[in-house]
Amino acid sequence: MDVRALIREEVLAQAAYPVVTTPYRIKLDANENPLAIPQELRERFAALLDSVPLNRYPEAGSVTLASRFAERFGVGADQVLMGNGSDDLIQILCQALARPGASVMIPVPTFVMYRIIALNLGFRVAAVPLDKDFDLDLPAMQEQMATHPPALTFLAWPNNPTGNCFSRERIDAILKGASGIVVVDEAYCHFAEKTFLTDLDRHENLVIFRTLSKVGLAAMRIGLLIGPPALIHELHKVRLPYNLNALSQAAAGFYLDEEAAFLKQAAEIRRWRGELFLALDALPGIHPRPTEANFIFFSCDFDPDRVYSQLVDRGILIRNLSAPGMMKGYMRVTVGTRQENQEFVEALKDIIQK
Numbered sequence: 001m002d003v004r005a006l007i008r009e010e011v012l013a014q015a016a017y018p019v020v021t022t023p024y025r026i027k028l029d030a031n032e033n034p035l036a037i038p039q040e041l042r043e044r045f046a047a048l049l050d051s052v053p054l055n056r057y058p059e060a061g062s063v064t065l066a067s068r069f070a071e072r073f074g075v076g077a078d079q080v081l082m083g084n085g086s087d088d089l090i091q092i093l094c095q096a097l098a099r100p101g102a103s104v105m106i107p108v109p110t111f112v113m114y115r116i117i118a119l120n121l122g123f124r125v126a127a128v129p130l131d132k133d134f135d136l137d138l139p140a141m142q143e144q145m146a147t148h149p150p151a152l153t154f155l156a157w158p159n160n161p162t163g164n165c166f167s168r169e170r171i172d173a174i175l176k177g178a179s180g181i182v183v184v185d186e187a188y189c190h191f192a193e194k195t196f197l198t199d200l201d202r203h204e205n206l207v208i209f210r211t212l213s214k215v216g217l218a219a220m221r222i223g224l225l226i227g228p229p230a231l232i233h234e235l236h237k238v239r240l241p242y243n244l245n246a247l248s249q250a251a252a253g254f255y256l257d258e259e260a261a262f263l264k265q266a267a268e269i270r271r272w273r274g275e276l277f278l279a280l281d282a283l284p285g286i287h288p289r290p291t292e293a294n295f296i297f298f299s300c301d302f303d304p305d306r307v308y309s310q311l312v313d314r315g316i317l318i319r320n321l322s323a324p325g326m327m328k329g330y331m332r333v334t335v336g337t338r339q340e341n342q343e344f345v346e347a348l349k350d351i352i353q354k
């Protein structure tokens with residue numbers, strides 16, 4: 001029997017999510033916080049995890065946690081849904097909206113999971129290229145909304161991998177013109193320090209995503225969806241009963257208890273980002289783009305495959321995004337510690353001089 005004959009075409013047509021298996025010393029490819037939990041908090045964190053009863057199921061729906069976050073965000077307790085990372089929330093939202101023939105609109109380039117999950121659930125994906133400044137191409141998106149109204153639109157703000165925040169006016173226009181849900185994914189809000197939270201009252205179709213992955217807890221898989229109560233009510237029927245495990249729930253509570261310490265790290269990363277930007281900008285043939293995230297999107301005038309592989313040879317991992325068209329020569333590097341950033345810049349300098 002050929003099992004592939006049983007698998008849906010949308011799944012067969014995809015490549016598996018690429019995971020790099022090369023050994024590395026310095027990991028600047030996944031937009032993680034380079035710092036561990038602050039030393040003075042580690043014992044408390046360990047004790048907290050140790051107190052979790054592993055023989056019991058976690059609290060279903062993470063409702064206690066959701067209401068704590070709601071308070072922090074200044075929204076109702078019935079407006080927050082917790083997920084096993086944002087990936088889980090993308091999937092839950094897509095599952096709830098995946099009517100036959102429905103479409104998802106995304107700008108490109110953007111976070112790849114929107115496309116992968118939408119395709120897996122049978123959506124058509126309308127990918128609208130960003131304009132030359134990597135901002136939203138509003139006329140093209142409006143045209144799409146007029147001809148094939150999407151059930152769902154995903155806007156990462158700041159955008160991954162380009163690092164910029166799309167202009168607020170254009171997002172506003174999409175929110176006003178859309179007949180479907182519009183997600184503003186604020187995965188990098190700790191580095192951009194701006195939000196659409198205060199716009200929730202004005203738009204019934206606005207949904208905001210947050211995650212603790214970029215601010216220091218990537219391993220714990222904690223995502224948040226903030227939206228209208230009527231939508232959250234339906235999404236609770238779609239999520240798996242125990243989508244957030246008990247250790248993750250405890251870790252998310254710990255984050256709330258100690259948020260100041262995490263925000264202090266984010267502030268430090270923002271300073272290192274400024275230094276890294278200046279160092280890259282000073283290299284001939286390297287052109288960093290303005291960024292509001294914890295990574296820098298840059299183009300290089302050299303063969304990007306050579307630059308990438310020689311960085312890997314030196315144990316430094318970044319993301320090579322170069323492809324024909326608007327992405328030609330582009331790469332993305334996560335802001336690491338000051339030491340890691342310096343080593344990366346030194347290596348890059350050496351490579352491009354050869």
Ligand SMILES: *Cc1c(COP(=O)(O)O)cnc(C)c1O
Binds near residue numbers: 156187
């Ligand atoms: C990294 C990232 C996320 C985080 O996903 P998790 O599943 O929460 O780790 C979400 N959205 C965007 C745009 C990202 O770049």
